[in-house]
Structure formats: structure tokens, C-alpha cells
Amino acid sequence: MKYNIAVIPGDGIGPEVVRETILVLEKIGELYRHKFNFTEALAGGCAIDACGEPLPEKTLKVCKSSDAVLLGAVGGEKWDSLPGNKRPEQALLGLRKSLGLYANLRPAILFEQLKDACPLKSEIIGDGLDICVVRELTGGIYFGEKGQKNTNFGKSGYDVEIYSEEEVRRIAKDAFEIAMKRDKKVTSVDKANILESSRLWRRVVKEVAVDYPEVTLNHMYVDNAAMQLIRNPKQFDVIVTTNMFGDILSDEASMITGSIGMLPSASLGGNIGMYEPVHGSAPDIAGKDLANPIATILSAAMMLRYSFDLEKEAYSIEKAVKKVLDQNYRTRDIASEGAEVIGTKEMGRLIREAL
Amino acid sequence: MKYNIAVIPGDGIGPEVVRETILVLEKIGELYRHKFNFTEALAGGCAIDACGEPLPEKTLKVCKSSDAVLLGAVGGEKWDSLPGNKRPEQALLGLRKSLGLYANLRPAILFEQLKDACPLKSEIIGDGLDICVVRELTGGIYFGEKGQKNTNFGKSGYDVEIYSEEEVRRIAKDAFEIAMKRDKKVTSVDKANILESSRLWRRVVKEVAVDYPEVTLNHMYVDNAAMQLIRNPKQFDVIVTTNMFGDILSDEASMITGSIGMLPSASLGGNIGMYEPVHGSAPDIAGKDLANPIATILSAAMMLRYSFDLEKEAYSIEKAVKKVLDQNYRTRDIASEGAEVIGTKEMGRLIREAL
Numbered sequence: 234m235k236y237n238i239a240v241i242p243g244d245g246i247g248p249e250v251v252r253e254t255i256l257v258l259e260k261i262g263e264l265y266r267h268k269f270n271f272t273e274a275l276a277g278g279c280a281i282d283a284c285g286e287p288l289p290e291k292t293l294k295v296c297k298s299s300d301a302v303l304l305g306a307v308g309g310e311k312w313d314s315l316p317g318n319k320r321p322e323q324a325l326l327g328l329r330k331s332l333g334l335y336a337n338l339r340p341a342i343l344f345e346q347l348k349d350a351c352p353l354k355s356e357i358i359g360d361g362l363d364i365c366v367v368r369e370l371t372g373g374i375y376f377g378e379k380g381q382k383n384t385n386f387g388k389s390g391y392d393v394e395i396y397s398e399e400e401v402r403r404i405a406k407d408a409f410e411i412a413m414k415r416d417k418k419v420t421s422v423d424k425a426n427i428l429e430s431s432r433l434w435r436r437v438v439k440e441v442a443v444d445y446p447e448v449t450l451n452h453m454y455v456d457n458a459a460m461q462l463i464r465n466p467k468q469f470d471v472i473v474t475t476n477m478f479g480d481i482l483s484d485e486a487s488m489i490t491g492s493i494g495m496l497p498s499a500s501l502g503g504n505i506g507m508y509e510p511v512h513g514s515a516p517d518i519a520g521k522d523l524a525n526p527i528a529t530i531l532s533a534a535m536m537l538r539y540s541f542d543l544e545k546e547a548y549s550i551e552k553a554v555k556k557v558l559d560q561n562y563r564t565r566d567i568a569s570e571g572a573e574v575i576g577t578k579e580m581g582r583l584i585r586e587a588l
Numbered sequence: 589m590k591y592n593i594a595v596i597p598g599d600g601i602g603p604e605v606v607r608e609t610i611l612v613l614e615k616i617g618e619l620y621r622h623k624f625n626f627t628e629a630l631a632g633g634c635a636i637d638a639c640g641e642p643l644p645e646k647t648l649k650v651c652k653s654s655d656a657v658l659l660g661a662v663g664g665e666k667w668d669s670l671p672g673n674k675r676p677e678q679a680l681l682g683l684r685k686s687l688g689l690y691a692n693l694r695p696a697i698l699f700e701q702l703k704d705a706c707p708l709k710s711e712i713i714g715d716g717l718d719i720c721v722v723r724e725l726t727g728g729i730y731f732g733e734k735g736q737k738n739t740n741f742g743k744s745g746y747d748v749e750i751y752s753e754e755e756v757r758r759i760a761k762d763a764f765e766i767a768m769k770r771d772k773k774v775t776s777v778d779k780a781n782i783l784e785s786s787r788l789w790r791r792v793v794k795e796v797a798v799d800y801p802e803v804t805l806n807h808m809y810v811d812n813a814a815m816q817l818i819r820n821p822k823q824f825d826v827i828v829t830t831n832m833f834g835d836i837l838s839d840e841a842s843m844i845t846g847s848i849g850m851l852p853s854a855s856l857g858g859n860i861g862m863y864e865p866v867h868g869s870a871p872d873i874a875g876k877d878l879a880n881p882i883a884t885i886l887s888a889a890m891m892l893r894y895s896f897d898l899e900k901e902a903y904s905i906e907k908a909v910k911k912v913l914d915q916n917y918r919t920r921d922i923a924s925e926g927a928e929v930i931g932t933k934e935m936g937r938l939i940r941e942a943l
């Protein structure tokens with residue numbers, strides 16, 4: 234089979250982690266006889282520098298005519314003082330909205346081999362962690378009306394959090410479907426004691442739950458969820474929540490695994506999925522062969538699984554990553570005592586070798 | 589001096605922890621020759637049961653004619669299915685708004701004696717934790733316009749996050765003033781890469797900072813803050829943020845201390861301050877003499893300090909609490925191996941004895 238992949242290396246360490254990932258995919262292509270076509274496109278800070286806008290029309294076109302998008306990372310201090318709609322992050326928002334990527338899947342997994350890097354005590358972590366955060370990605374306060382106006386208290390800035398039944402229904406369904414393939418437990422996070430949008434959210438999630446009698450559903454307020462992730466993260470299987478709460482909780486969940494340089498993500502919804510590491514562009518270590526390419530390589534595995542239905546190939550990448558970790562090779566960010574510390578390229582090479 | 593204190597025992601464990609706290613204050617009165625007058629009033633679930641509304645007019649009157657308010661806890665599953673504006677939580681929102689309590693101070697402290705209860709590894713915690721979260725409490729999405737409407741996607745629920753320059757300025761000033769008495773570091777948390785209200789927030793905080801050249805200010809996105817609290821909580825001194833982000837982050841910060849049954853809070857702004865424990869009403873252990881009264885007792889200490897300017901008296905309560913902990917007495921929630929586990933009343937008695 235032939236697959237067209239749009240590649241957005243982006244800023245900071247983006248290009249170098251994407252480079253290793255492409256090489257991994259090419260190796261998979263050889264081994265399993267698939268043809269991957271890569272088309273590079275600009276987005277984020279580098280696109281601002283080159284074309285004056287974070288998400289050029291041409292990039293969007295490339296993405297829309299591909300089967301999936303692989304993204305490195307966008308953003309950096311360099312562009313932080315630009316006005317809101319001119320920032321690198323707009324590229325992400327634009328891609329999410331234009332491609333209809335309403336479901337953001339963020340697995341928070343503790344890698345056995347990195348147990349020591351986990352910030353939580355071992356009593357809490359026990360034999361590991363495996364949470365899947367399902368974040369709504371094209372609605373809520375990110376995309377609601379926003380602006381400035383004058384009120385009794387003077388000049389004000391505002392943003393509208395808004396969710397429709399339909400928006401909640403489709404993300405809730407996805408969460409339940411995912412739970413069916415896992416431990417059959419969904420925790421829906423909202424702030425229904427305060428927010429009208431959350432009350433609608435909760436009601437619709439309950440309605441959807443009726444079709445999934447095997448799945449246990451519970452509801453949790455976002456403040457409590459932020460605590461429970463620390464107190465007892467093992468209670469969670471699938472967490473489904475809004476765009477804003479998901480932004481916060483998925484980052485918190487990533488951090489408690491202690492494996493943040495390792496975590497991939499998938500954004501789904503339309504015909505074209507987008508795959509990117511959870512970590513950012515880390516401009517301070519860019520171009521130094523220090524970055525950990527594993528999160529991006531595992532994002533490619535998710536691409537094989539979710540966009541191309543190549544489960545065997547996806548699994549073989551995941552297995553290769555574990556093998557290299559078992560051999561005690563580490564990039565600097567995940568290094569512990571006694572480990573062999575290696576660079577970005579060497580990590581990529583070893584993973585390909587392990588395939 | 590004579591001080592009038594409105595007392596709202598509330599629901600669940602509220603009444604029993606408040607009872608011990610009143611006895612502590614009376615002991616302080618004896619020792620330091622102050623007269624504390626206590627006037628009880630209903631709010632929360634018990635007020636719904638008794639008067640059909642969470643915050644009766646009479647309660648508000650009692651509070652408004654007092655010098656300070658001491659609150660136990662409100663809420664419980666029993667009232668969870670009531671419509672939004674009839675829930676126990678409305679009592680809190682009503683009190684905050686009517687008394688103009690725009691500044692919520694939530695110290696997140698790791699008690700030396702409870703180090704073992706901390707969920708984070710000891711390398712991360714080092715010699716302790718002492719963060720003060722300053723949460724805006726009468727603005728933002730909690731009090732913005734909210735409702736339901738029909739959109740292209742069908743029936744929708746919405747809530748408006750809105751901040752005026754004036755609202756941001758006053759809470760920012762408070763945060764800087766507090767930082768001046770501490771380690772002179774303020775971290776302002778927002779989501780300025782997405783939200784218009786956050787961009788206004790960040791701009792105004794920067795303006796206020798000009799008047800506090802000794803204080804180091806940094807800005808952090810809320811998703812990053814949720815991670816940094818786990819990765820490296822010791823970087824924080826004062827965190828200032830919005831109502832919604834503060835709700836989430838202050839709970840997260842409480843939890844990482846492992847001392848949540850110990851943490852007090854103060855809500856300030858107008859002439860009358862309100863003081864309450866950070867923990868909830870815990871209906872499952874209500875009336876069983878199991879609850880930890882320390883958070884409420886320490887809230888009373890904050891009352892003495894902030895509302896009555898009785899620093900010596902406040903400090904003596906805090907010292908008494910530490911002494912009892914040093915003697916290895918613990919309520920069940922904070923019990924560790926080798927500790928003497930005692931009930932609510934006995935904990936109150938020992939603290940009074942230690943005064």
C-alpha cells in the first residue's frame with residue numbers, strides 16, 4: 234500500500250525528532266513492503282519567518298491532500314511577543330479546526346524502564362500507570378467568541394466557553410469506544426457545579442453511556458481530578474474532558490508518569506489524523522543532538538495504528554522502543570544512573586536496528 | 589477587644605471541626621483577654637433542608653454585621669441533583685460575591701511532621717514546601733454570563749470568562765504585597781496564548797509589577813503550571829491566577845503537600861474576611877469523631893492574623909498545632925506508622941492544652 238504523509242517539522246527540536254521518525258517509517262516500509270510518501274510543509278515559527286504567517290495556505294493544502302500528518306513541535310520564545318492571531322500556536326489551532334480533529338488522544342503511560350524518573354512515590358504508582366486522556370479539541374473556550382469590551386469595571390477581555398450537545402456526544406462516544414478496548418472505565422471531568430456548559434456536558438455523557446452498559450462511568454469535578462491524578466492515578470482508565478480542562482489535565486497526567494519525553498499523541502476526527510509528541514519545541518536544546526525522538530517515533534506508531542490500520546507495524550515500533558530502553562540506552566532527559574547516554578540520532582538508529 | 593464572628597458550620601464534618609475551632613478561639617480569648625462573640629448561621633445543604641435555599645437572607649445579614657466569618661464546609665451528594673442555582677455550593681458563591689471576597693489565599697505547606705504523607709518523592713520535596721496560591725474569587729467564568737442557546741450544532745451551554753483591568757489589578761497588587769512578606773517571587777498563571785482574557789490579565793500584572801521592583805515576576809501557561817507543580821514545586825513562592833485556574837491549581841498544590849486535611853484558607857477583599865478549611869464536607873465520615881479539625885483551626889489562626897491583626901495569637905495557635913504533631917498525635921487521615929491515632933475532639937483538646 235501507498236501512504237501519503239504530510240510532515241511538519243516545525244520549530245526547535247521538531248526537525249531533528251521528525252527526521253529520525255521518518256527514517257523509522259522508511260525502515261518499516263522496507264520491512265513490511267509499504268510505500269510512505271513524505272511531503273514537508275512549513276508551520277509555526279519557521280512559517281512566520283518564511284511567509285509571515287503561522288499556517289500558510291499551502292501547508293493546509295498539503296495536509297488536506299495527505300492521508301495523515303506528522304508534526305514535530307511549534308513555538309518558541311522568539312515569537313512570543315507577536316499578537317495572538319500571529320503566533321506559532323495558531324498553526325496548531327488552525328490545523329485542528331481545518332482538519333476537524335475534535336478528538337485528542339493522549340496516553341499517559343509509565344514506562345517500566347523509567348520507573349525511577351516518576352515524581353510520585355512508588356506506593357502510589359505500584360506496577361505502572363496507563364491512562365488515556367481523551368480531550369475535546371475543536372470546541373470550548375479555545376474556539377468560542379473572544380474579544381475586548383468595556384464593562385462597569387473598565388476595559389475587559391472575554392472568552393466564551395461553549396459546547397453543543399453534538400460536540401459532546403461525538404467525543405463521549407469516542408471515549409466509550411476507546412474504553413471498550415481497555416479497562417472499560419470512563420471518568421468524565423467537568424465543573425458541573427458551576428458551569429452551564431459542564432451541566433450540558435454531563436447530561437450528554439450520561440445519555441451516551443446508556444449505549445455502553447459494560448463501561449463504568451463516573452463524573453468528577455476538574456479540581457478534584459487534578460488532585461486524584463496525584464493521590465491515586467491508578468483509579469483512572471479513560472478520562473474524557475473539554476478542550477481547556479483536557480489541556481491542563483493531560484499535561485498533569487503526562488508529568489506524573491515521569492516519561493514526558495516519551496509520550497505520543499493523536500488528533501482524530503475527520504479523514505486525516507495528526508500525530509505529534511506531547512512535549513514542546515525545547516528551543517534551548519535544538520540542533521544539539523540532545524532531544525529525545527521517542528515521543529515522535531511513538532506518535533508515528535499511533536499513525537500506523539489509527540490512520541492506516543497497520544497494527545502489526547505499530548506494535549513492532551513500540552516493541553523496538555522498549556527493547557532499546559531495556560538495553561539501557563537513554564537520551565539525556567530520561568537518563569538515570571548507570572544508563573548509556575546517547576543522542577537523538579543514535580537513539581533513532583538503535584530503534585531502527587531493533588525493528 | 590471584642591470581635592464578632594459569624595459561624596457557618598455547614599454540612600458533613602463542618603459542624604464538628606467548627607466546634608473544636610470555636611473552643612480553641614475561646615481559649616485564646618481567655619489567655620489573651622479578648623472577647624469573641626459567635627453567631628451561628630445556616631448555609632449550604634442544611635440551609636436547603638431548613639429554609640429551601642442554600643444562602644438564606646438571614647445568614648447573609650449575620651455575616652454582614654460580623655467582623656469575620658468562619659465556615660466549616662458545605663455540600664454533599666444528598667443535594668447533588670438539585671438544579672444549579674439551588675445547590676449548596678451557591679452559598680459559597682453568594683457569600684464570596686456579597687462580601688466582596690475577591691482574593692482567596694491558599695497556603696500549600698508541607699508539614700515537616702507529615703513528610704511521609706507527601707505523594708512526591710523526597711528528592712523533589714527536599715526540605716519542605718511553602719507555596720501561597722492567590723486565587724481571584726469573584727470574577728472570571730464563575731460569575732460571567734452563562735446559559736443555554738441554540739447554535740448550528742444544536743442546543744448548547746455556555747459560560748463567559750471575563751476579566752476587567754480593575755479586577756486583575758487589585759488581585760495582582762495583593763499577590764505582590766504578599767510576596768513582599770515572603771520570598772519576593774510571583775508566578776502569574778494564565779493561558780495567554782489562547783485566551784483574550786488572559787492576555788489582558790498578563791498585561792495588567794506586568795503593569796502592577798512595575799511598582800514592586802524587588803519582586804521577581806514570571807508568567808506561566810496553566811498547562812505548564814500543572815506540570816511544574818509536580819516536577820519542581822520548590823520553584824514557586826506566590827502563584828496568582830484566575831478563579832477557574834486557581835480552583836484547579838490550588839487543589840493540585842494542596843494535594844502535593846500530602847497535608848490536605850491540614851490546610852486553611854482565607855478569602856479577603858472587603859471589610860469582612862471569610863475563613864475555611866481547604867477540604868470538603870466528607871459526608872462519609874461525618875459525626876463519627878474521625879475528621880481532622882486542624883485545617884479549620886488553622887483557618888481561625890488566619891482570621892486572627894488577617895482580620896483582627898492578632899499576629900501573636902495566630903502564631904500561638906500554629907505553634908500549638910505543631911507541638912501536638914510533634915508529640916505524634918494524628919487523626920486518621922494523617923496517621924502514619926507509630927502515630928497515636930485520635931479523634932476530632934481529642935485533637936481539639938490537645939491543641940487547646942498546648943496553647
Ligand SMILES: CC(C)[C@H](C(=O)O)[C@@H](O)C(=O)O
Binds near residue numbers: 322480
Ligand atoms: C500550544 C497550545 C496552543 C496547545 C494547547 O493549548 O492546545 C498546547 O498546550 C497543547 O496542549 O497542544
Ligand SMILES: CC(C)[C@H](C(=O)O)[C@@H](O)C(=O)O
Binds near residue numbers: 426427456677680
Ligand atoms: C464548591 C465549589 C463551588 C468551590 C469552587 O469551585 O470555588 C470549591 O471547589 C472551592 O475551591 O472552594
